[in-house]
Amino acid sequence: MIFDRFSFLIFFIIFFGLYWNVFNKTIKMQNLLILGGSYVFYAFADWRFLFYLIGVSAFNFWLGMAMERSKKHSRLLLWLGLLQGIGGLAFVKYFNFFISSFVDLFAVVHITLNLQLINIMIPLGISFFTFRTLSYLLDIDKGKIKATTDWVNFFTYVAFFPTLISGPIDKSRTFMPQLEKARVFDYNLAVDGMRQILWGLFKKVVVANNCAKIVNDTFMDYQHLPGSTLLYGAFFYAIEIYADFSGYSDMAIGISKLLGFRVSKNFDYPFFAQNIAEYWRKWHMSLTSWLTEYVFTPLSISFRDWGKAGLCLAIIINFAIVGIWHGANMTYVLFGLLHGCYFIPLILNGTMNKKKKLIKGNVIPSLIELFNIIRTFILVMLTFVVFRADTVSQAFDYYRHLFSSSLFSMPVSLNRFALFASLLMLGIEWLGRDGEYALADFQIKWTKAMRWAIYYMIIFAIFYYAGSEQQFIYFQF
Numbered sequence: 001m002i003f004d005r006f007s008f009l010i011f012f013i014i015f016f017g018l019y020w021n022v023f024n025k026t027i028k029m030q031n032l033l034i035l036g037g038s039y040v041f042y043a044f045a046d047w048r049f050l051f052y053l054i055g056v057s058a059f060n061f062w063l064g065m066a067m068e069r070s071k072k073h074s075r076l077l078l079w080l081g082l083l084q085g086i087g088g089l090a091f092v093k094y095f096n097f098f099i100s101s102f103v104d105l106f107a108v109v110h111i112t113l114n115l116q117l118i119n120i121m122i123p124l125g126i127s128f129f130t131f132r133t134l135s136y137l138l139d140i141d142k143g144k145i146k147a148t149t150d151w152v153n154f155f156t157y158v159a160f161f162p163t164l165i166s167g168p169i170d171k172s173r174t175f176m177p178q179l180e181k182a183r184v185f186d187y188n189l190a191v192d193g194m195r196q197i198l199w200g201l202f203k204k205v206v207v208a209n210n211c212a213k214i215v216n217d218t219f220m221d222y223q224h225l226p227g228s229t230l231l232y233g234a235f236f237y238a239i240e241i242y243a244d245f246s247g248y249s250d251m252a253i254g255i256s257k258l259l260g261f262r263v264s265k266n267f268d269y270p271f272f273a274q275n276i277a278e279y280w281r282k283w284h285m286s287l288t289s290w291l292t293e294y295v296f297t298p299l300s301i302s303f304r305d306w307g308k309a310g311l312c313l314a315i316i317i318n319f320a321i322v323g324i325w326h327g328a329n330m331t332y333v334l335f336g337l338l339h340g341c342y343f344i345p346l347i348l349n350g351t352m353n354k355k356k357k358l359i360k361g362n363v364i365p366s367l368i369e370l371f372n373i374i375r376t377f378i379l380v381m382l383t384f385v386v387f388r389a390d391t392v393s394q395a396f397d398y399y400r401h402l403f404s405s406s407l408f409s410m411p412v413s414l415n416r417f418a419l420f421a422s423l424l425m426l427g428i429e430w431l432g433r434d435g436e437y438a439l440a441d442f443q444i445k446w447t448k449a450m451r452w453a454i455y456y457m458i459i460f461a462i463f464y465y466a467g468s469e470q471q472f473i474y475f476q477f
Contacts, residue, residue, distance in 0.1 A: 002472065003251045004205055011041065012255070019259060020185050031152050031179055034259070038161035042124070045165075049123040057158045059084060060133040064147035064154070067140050074141060081137040085130045092122050097328030124475060125165040127325055129158050131290055136172040138294055145173045153179045162255040166248050166474040168264040168286035175263065183260035192440070193257030195455075199439045200250025202458050203243040207425050209467025210418040211240035219388060222398050227407030230398060232414065237388050238381040239422045242271065244473045245284070250437055264289075269433045271380075271426065274356040274372035276342040279380060281355075287325070291318055311347050316340035326387075327476065331395060335387045342379065358433065417465065 002008060015037050023029040043050045063081045067074045096118065136157075139145045148154050157176050163169075218225065218233030225233075249266035256263045264286045273279035280288050296318040303310025316337065323336020346352040358369060365373065385402075389395035432438035432445075442451050 003248065003255070004201060007044075011037075011044075016258065024183075024185075027180070027182055028152065030183060031156050034161070035152060035156045035159060038156065038159040038164060041161040042159065042164060045124050046121075048121070052123050052126075053129065053159060054155075056084075056088070056129065056133060057155045058151075060136060060158070061148075061151055061154045063137060064140055065149060067137070068147035078137055078141045082134065085134045085137075089126060089130050092120050092126060094324075094328040095120060128167050128169055129164060131169050131287075132158055132172070135169075135290060135294065139171065139173055145176075148176060150180075160256075160261075162252040162259075162261075163263055166245070166252070166472060167284075168249055168252065168266040169290055170264050170286065171290070175261075178261050186260060189257050189260070193254040195254070195439050195442070196250050196257065196437050197254035198455065198458055199437055200247040200252075200254060201462055203247035203250065203425060204472070205466040206461050207418075207421045208240045208244035208247060209470045210415070210421055210465070211236040211243070211467075212470045213468060214415050214418055215240055215388070219398070222401055225401070225412055226409045227402045227404045228409050229411045229413075230402040231407060232411055234381050234385050234402070236418060236422070238271075238377070238384050239425075241384065241387075241473055242267075243422075243425060244470075248472050248474065253437075265436065269429055271377055272358060272373055272430065272433060273376050274358075274369060275346060275351070275376055276339065276379065277346050277352050278356060279376055280339070287322070291321060295321060308347055311352075312344050315343045315347065319343075329390075330392050331386050331389050334392055334395070335383060338383050338386065363431070421461075421465070 015033070019030060019033055023033040039050055039054075042053060060081060063077055067077045070077070136145075136154075140147050153176055156179055157170075157172055160170075160175070215233060215237045218229060218236075222230055222233070246267040253263055253265070266284060266286050268282040268285060270279050270282035273282050296314055299314035299317055300311055303314050306313070317340075319336040319340030320333060321336070322339065323332040323334070326332040326335070343352060356369075356372065358365065382399075385398050386392070386395040389398060429438040432441060435441040439454075442454070446454070
């Protein structure tokens, strides 16, 4: 059941009606409905994954209460939770990767190991709900929260269906208090949620899906295409993955608003960032925030005696984990390491934490802002080639064909509509960059007639110019 499918629309209409008209008598009833609806939503993909999700929720709920009761053994219980979370994630996502890498390592010295890979089913969203449970236990250990004794609230936090499969990754201390408060239907919040869903749907089905065919064709046949075509293939992939993932996040946040929840913002116009540090403060913000709090900050404190070298090491380890989090492939590891290395010049010149804010209200950026934005985008775009490639050697082969004399030739073909839709999306986001999302301030900046004209244009584009159906990219993570 996916947000841009008709089946989800039917599911949510029924759920929404029950939520606000039948189960609105008590908080407990609403939370039970959310939990039941979340399990139906998850089981729709594959009911066998549901038992793992419930088991993980039950185990971490018990661990949290045990840590609260037994301060003496709290650290041991925390390590047990970390072992379950990280160990479970490592087994289902990385076991075969480790085995094959081990076999390849011995093959270098002409030793053949007869180790067989096993067929492991990866539960949808495991990277996302595992990080939720880990943050819960870590926050209890640090004394930031008290362990909950309400299993319905905890199970609902772990399985909350709008954010279950592809985030955002909410920390328990920001989400669970919302489960404990009475929720009254807020018309303005609901309208804002519908507007954000509309924008997310446009980004996914009109922009991302139309870019997908170009990207797939380009990467499939890159060895026979000129460098100019590979360049716009890389450009369209950067646009595709952003429109796809941020589109999902917009829909997840919008659906949450319809239910009276505020979940974490996940994107803040990252393609307008002026350096790589700012880009990562704006891209997949819930993951970046999670890793900053639980990985980078402890590492930087541990390495503080090493000065800037220690800070560089902490950044590189942090971004290696960013890469590994995405999956069992050396391309993801290299992707993370490259981004970690991009930080080194900023660390050395002391500008990593200096924010370069765009001047509010300016329709046209200054020349220096434009230069910084383009430079950062190109750096990110080229790194996404590694992310998209099947192997590291394929990524470097793509670069070799890209940076050839054919880079200055005419592209083989150019999908004008995909280019127009991409630039339109970026243009609207540029104009609306001061808001939570691109259409957030439309009611302030535009007249009612203009607003509805734009809404109808977006709806028309969604129905008339939707690209071929594509699964959300981050479902695989």
